Amino acid sequence: GAVVSQHPSRVICKSGTSVKIECRSLDFQATTMFWYRQFPKKSLMLMATSNEGSKATYEQGVEKDKFLINHASLTLSTLTVTSAHPEDSSFYICSALAGVGETQYFGPGTRLLVL
Amino acid sequence: AQSVSQHNHHVILSEAASLELGCNYSYGGTVNLFWYVQYPGQHLQLLLKYFSGDPLVKGIKGFEAEFIKSKFSFNLRKPSVQWSDTAEYFCAVNARSGNNRLAFGKGNQVVVIP
Numbered sequence: 001g002a003v004v005s006q007h008p009s010r011v012i013c014k015s016g017t018s019v020k021i022e023c024r025s026l027d028f029q030a031t032t033m034f035w036y037r038q039f040p041k042k043s044l045m046l047m048a049t050s051n052e053g054s055k056a057t058y059e060q061g062v063e064k065d066k067f068l069i070n071h072a073s074l075t076l077s078t079l080t081v082t083s084a085h086p087e088d089s090s091f092y093i094c095s096a097l098a099g100v101g102e103t104q105y106f107g108p109g110t111r112l113l114v115l
Numbered sequence: 116a117q118s119v120s121q122h123n124h125h126v127i128l129s130e131a132a133s134l135e136l137g138c139n140y141s142y143g144g145t146v147n148l149f150w151y152v153q154y155p156g157q158h159l160q161l162l163l164k165y166f167s168g169d170p171l172v173k174g175i176k177g178f179e180a181e182f183i184k185s186k187f188s189f190n191l192r193k194p195s196v197q198w199s200d201t202a203e204y205f206c207a208v209n210a211r212s213g214n215n216r217l218a219f220g221k222g223n224q225v226v227v228i229p
Contacts, residue, residue: 032215043205043221044159049214057214093159097215103149104217106159 002098003027006107013084014115021079021110023094029074030096034104035067038091050077084114117142117208121220129228130198136191136223138180138206145211148189150180153222154202162204165189166211176200198229 003026013019023033031052036044048069049057056069066088068080077096081088091111095104120139128134140146150162163174170182180191189206206220 034216041224043219046216046218049216095159095217103161103164104215105161106151108158 002103002105004094004096004105004107006094006110008110009108010111010113012113012115015085016083018080018082019084019112021081021092021094021112023077023079023096023107025075025096025098025105028096028098030077030098031074032097033071033077034095034097035069035077035079036093036095038093038109044093047079081112084112086114088112089114117146117210117218119206119208119218119220121204121206121223124221124224126223126225127228128196128225131195132227134191134193134196134200134225136204136206136225138189138191138220140187140189140206140208140218142187142208142210146208147211148180148182149207149209149217150174150178150189150191151205151207152202153205159205162191196225196227198227201225201227 005024007022033050035047038044046059047062050069050071052071058064071077091109093109095106118141122137148165151159152162153159162178163172165172165182173179178193182189204223207217209217
């Protein structure tokens with residue numbers, strides 16, 4: 001149980017375009033999902049907390065207009081990188097909170113490369 | 116806000132050796148503690164967690180961790196590693212009364228030589 005999927009697994013796009021990444025909890029409902037960014041040889045950096053039916057909460061320094069988050073249902077959150085630039089190239093990982101156990105289950109990540 | 120320290124980013128050891136990875140956190144309140152593992156090319160998986168009760172926690176694949184409140188530590192141990200334990204290990208903390216936001220350490224890259 002507690003499986004989280006992400007789509008796509010990797011994407012290459014041109015600078016200036018927008019990219020949408022989906023995060024799904026497959027066998028449980030998640031009122032809260034999280035979006036992280038992982039840099040090479042570095043830890044995960046929390047970008048935002050996504051709450052079903054309400055606005056996302058962004059961490060300090062993360063541009064909310066750049067990284068649009070929508071949590072439309074209890075099993076789906078999307079992250080849209082708008083007007084992507086090469087510096088947005090990274091590994092984006094989502095997680096979903098399973099029940100009241102306060103344990104986050106992680107998706108496999110999406111590798112974004114902006115040319 | 117919570118912060119997490121992991122030392123010795125790169126660890127290389129032989130099969131059957133014992134492994135201990137240190138994790139220290141800073142936070143004044145009550146916390147939940149986690150160890151996650153990321154095998155090469157795979158996603159983060161939960162190894163074990165501590166919420167309350169017995170401070171010695173047993174997880175999957177023979178791993179255990181001990182919460183020492185006085186030292187703000189949650190060190191991970193395995194008595195005898197295998198080649199398949201080659202992975203990156205992350206310690207993470209969240210505040211018990213918070214919004215479940217996890218603070219991660221920088222990770223330990225563990226390489227087990229057959």
